[in-house]
Amino acid sequence: MDLMEKLKILSAAAKYDVACTSSGVNRGGARGSLGSASACGICHTFAADGRCVSLLKILMTNVCVYDCQYCANRRSNDLPRASFTPREIAELTINFYKRNYIEGLFLSSAVIRDASYTMEQIYETLKLVRHVYRFNGYIHIKAIPGADECLIRAAGLLADRVSVNIELPSEESLNRLAPDKTRESILKPMNMLKNNIIQSREEVMLFHSAPRFAPAGQSTQMIVGATPESDKKIITLTENLYKRYSLKRVFYSAYTPVSDNPLLPAAKPPLLREHRLYQADWLLRFYGFSADEILKNADDNLNPNLDPKCCWALNNLNMFPVEINTANKRTLLRVPGIGSRSADRILAARRVGLLTFENLKKLGVVLKRARYFITCRGKMYEKISMDPAILEMKLTESKIREAYKQLSLFDEPAPLADSGNAAAPGGIIYAYGHI
Amino acid sequence: MLTAIFDGSLDGFLSVIYSCYYDKRLYDYAYEDDVYQRQLDSDYFYVPADPARSVKVMDAIGKRVSQGAQSNVCYCLLAADRERFTSMLRYIRLGFKTGAPVDNYQQDPHVLKVHKLVRYVLHEAHLLTGFCRFKETKSGVYYASVSPVNNTLPILAEHFRERLMNQPWVIHDTARGMAAAYDGDDYRIEPVKNNVNAERSEDEAFFQELWRAFFDAIAVKERLNKNLQRNLIPKRFRKHITEFRNED
Numbered sequence: 001m002d003l004m005e006k007l008k009i010l011s012a013a014a015k016y017d018v019a020c021t022s023s024g025v026n027r028g029g030a031r032g033s034l035g036s037a038s039a040c041g042i043c044h045t046f047a048a049d050g051r052c053v054s055l056l057k058i059l060m061t062n063v064c065v066y067d068c069q070y071c072a073n074r075r076s077n078d079l080p081r082a083s084f085t086p087r088e089i090a091e092l093t094i095n096f097y098k099r100n101y102i103e104g105l106f107l108s109s110a111v112i113r114d115a116s117y118t119m120e121q122i123y124e125t126l127k128l129v130r131h132v133y134r135f136n137g138y139i140h141i142k143a144i145p146g147a148d149e150c151l152i153r154a155a156g157l158l159a160d161r162v163s164v165n166i167e168l169p170s171e172e173s174l175n176r177l178a179p180d181k182t183r184e185s186i187l188k189p190m191n192m193l194k195n196n197i198i199q200s201r202e203e204v205m206l207f208h209s210a211p212r213f214a215p216a217g218q219s220t221q222m223i224v225g226a227t228p229e230s231d232k233k234i235i236t237l238t239e240n241l242y243k244r245y246s247l248k249r250v251f252y253s254a255y256t257p258v259s260d261n262p263l264l265p266a267a268k269p270p271l272l273r274e275h276r277l278y279q280a281d282w283l284l285r286f287y288g289f290s291a292d293e294i295l296k297n298a299d300d301n302l303n304p305n306l307d308p309k310c311c312w313a314l315n316n317l318n319m320f321p322v323e324i325n326t327a328n329k330r331t332l333l334r335v336p337g338i339g340s341r342s343a344d345r346i347l348a349a350r351r352v353g354l355l356t357f358e359n360l361k362k363l364g365v366v367l368k369r370a371r372y373f374i375t376c377r378g379k380m381y382e383k384i385s386m387d388p389a390i391l392e393m394k395l396t397e398s399k400i401r402e403a404y405k406q407l408s409l410f411d412e413p414a415p416l417a418d419s420g421n422a423a424a425p426g427g428i429i430y431a432y433g434h435i
Numbered sequence: 436m437l438t439a440i441f442d443g444s445l446d447g448f449l450s451v452i453y454s455c456y457y458d459k460r461l462y463d464y465a466y467e468d469d470v471y472q473r474q475l476d477s478d479y480f481y482v483p484a485d486p487a488r489s490v491k492v493m494d495a496i497g498k499r500v501s502q503g504a505q506s507n508v509c510y511c512l513l514a515a516d517r518e519r520f521t522s523m524l525r526y527i528r529l530g531f532k533t534g535a536p537v538d539n540y541q542q543d544p545h546v547l548k549v550h551k552l553v554r555y556v557l558h559e560a561h562l563l564t565g566f567c568r569f570k571e572t573k574s575g576v577y578y579a580s581v582s583p584v585n586n587t588l589p590i591l592a593e594h595f596r597e598r599l600m601n602q603p604w605v606i607h608d609t610a611r612g613m614a615a616a617y618d619g620d621d622y623r624i625e626p627v628k629n630n631v632n633a634e635r636s637e638d639e640a641f642f643q644e645l646w647r648a649f650f651d652a653i654a655v656k657e658r659l660n661k662n663l664q665r666n667l668i669p670k671r672f673r674k675h676i677t678e679f680r681n682e683d
Contacts, residue, residue: 003645004644004645004648007645007648007649007652008648008649008652011648011649011652011653012652012653014653015652015653015654015655016655028597029596029597029598029600030600031600031601032601033600033601034599034600034601034602035598036597036598038564040561042561042564042565043565043667044565044566045565045566045650045668045676045678046663046664046667046668047650047653047654047664048651048654048659048660048661048664049654049655049656049658049659049660049663049664050658050660050661050662050663050664050666050667051654051655051658052667053650053653054565056649057653092645095638095642096642096645096646098569098571098577098599098602099568099569099570099571099577099642099646099677100565100567100568100569100579100595100598100599101568101646101677103565137598254658256655256657256658257657268657269657269658271658345541348538348539348541349539349540349541349542351536351539352533352536352539352540352542353540353542355542359541359542362541362547363541
């Protein structure tokens with residue numbers, strides 16, 4: 001099989017992996033080796049699905065001994081199979097990198113023969129790329145659960161980021177869909193990675209030249225929408241992963257149907273849900289929210305019509321409005337429409353003068369949302385009712401609000417409500433539009 | 436209203452600031468002489484660039500305002516906005532009054548504008564560190580062409596000097612007719628003709644094909660979202676990008 005054919009098969013096989021970030025580590029160039037790394041991460045292109053491509057994302061092989069139902073590369077799926085040799089991967093990486101197509105390599109693999117053998121293949125490739133081809137750019141690898149710890153450790157010393165996929169949000173789902181995997185077998189390497197990262201950090205503090213183990217940290221990903229877990233459960237799991245395993249990122253992947261197994265939904269990927277989960281993830285990491293604040297009950301799901309911060313604000317209206325000129329950063333960050341950058345700008349600007357709504361707009365605050373929750377010099381933006389139902393309607397994104405159509409004379413007549421106010425569902429809500 | 440006209444260089448701009456204080460002419464506006472149009476209600480003076488004065492002023496900005504203000508001036512200079520010198524002038528004048536906190540004065544339209552332009556320049560340069568595509572030529576030099584809105588070439592050259600340290604490369608800004616050329620040791624930025632002869636090497640076509648194949652295979656068909664793609668990689672960049680062109 002020629003290289004072109006292999007590349008097509010093995011990059012198509014890797015496309016459902018979500019993480020393609022190249023962030024977290026700063027490394028200057030070095031004489032005699034190729035490449036550098038930039039902590040902010042650099043996107044090199046965007047595929048037709050709008051997802052960033054920053055790394056050469058490929059599988060070592062898509063020949064798999066496992067039969068996980070949610071995965072396109074499962075043993076029972078009839079699919080063309082291929083394997084790269086380490087040298088082929090190195091050649092591709094170097095030549096793509098020299099042309100600035102990519103920021104580095106993302107190497108994952110299906111499990112061929114057994115976990116340790118697969119991990120050994122990944123390690124061999126990394127050794128070749130780093131030591132023979134002297135590649136100094138970004139490398140992200142997958143640790144294969146069940147592989148020998150020495151191998152994972154050796155590979156982690158050559159990579160920038162290591163990740164273990166947690167696959168599904170709960171143990172029951174895992175048992176049902178991935179009979180070869182257990183929760184224990186996934187959490188064990190995560191824990192081991194965490195300990196190695198902490199150990200390496202401490203060693204580097206003592207000896208600057210100590211080897212760095214996964215300097216860009218570890219991440220993980222899970223599939224959402226394939227199994228019945230609620231958003232609350234997913235967010236709580238995420239929070240625990242950040243706290244207990246000090247992960248850099250948790251990625252969500254909306255399940256794309258790859259199987260006609262009756263255990264799995266055949267619907268389109270739940271992209272909006274994925275989006276809301278990422279918004280909640282940001283609230284956890286950068287805005288000081290806890291999972292219990294974002295959603296209260298175990299079965300709660302995120303509201304598809306409103307972003308999670310707006311939802312939180314509507315449920316906690318007693319904490320608003322916030323005075324822009326005096327509130328502390330923690331409070332500012334909780335206002336819908338104010339992000340971490342605009343919060344910083346507000347803090348800087350109000351050292352030298354009071355802020356007005358006009359100023360806020362120029363500083364990048366999204367007044368469309370923030371106006372209902374803030375005061376400037378004690379004044380609200382406009383006279384509004386603080387009724388959560390009315391606010392919710394006003395905050396609902398206009399695209400979604402269009403679903404509430406204006407009543408038409410030619411539609412089916414809607415039954416009139418008792419009170420004699422307007423009629424059809426939505427009609428009432430629309431009538432409040434300009435209060 | 437007092438307007439300063441100068442040659443558009445950094446030295447020229449800093450000489451304008453020098454002239455503000457030592458010629459006792461507090462200019463309200465500053466323009467490059469190419470773009471300036473005479474106004475009826477405005478007096479104007481031509482300020483020649485003087486490297487000795489420019490060094491003094493740069494020094495003073497670093498000491499009496501802040502290092503951040505120094506770098507803001509340098510980045511803002513690269514922006515493509517004809518009003519930028521006026522905003523920079525007012526920014527620095529305010530800076531000499533307030534000292535380092537000048538960057539807090541975001542209620543001031545000129546401070547805001549300087550910050551905005553700096554962000555724009557740095558953001559475009561950041562995008563191009565990803566979107567710039569090199570082609571291997573017969574002579575072994577890697578050639579890339581770009582046509583950014585702002586003059587991002589100096590920032591790109593710094594980035595690629597680190598990254599592609601062991602290969603000679605040229606980045607050609609076709610919008611300005613300038614190129615940064617790196618010979619394996621250091622780079623220079625010089626004006627060049629726009630019809631550059633960059634014949635590609637034998638392997639080049641093969642790797643371009645491989646890259647296009649990868650690019651097509653990595654997209655998830657069920658998630659197709661061309662609008663999002665267009666927002667993230669605007670069309671103006673695409674004429675230089677391998678995967679959006681049919682041949683090179």
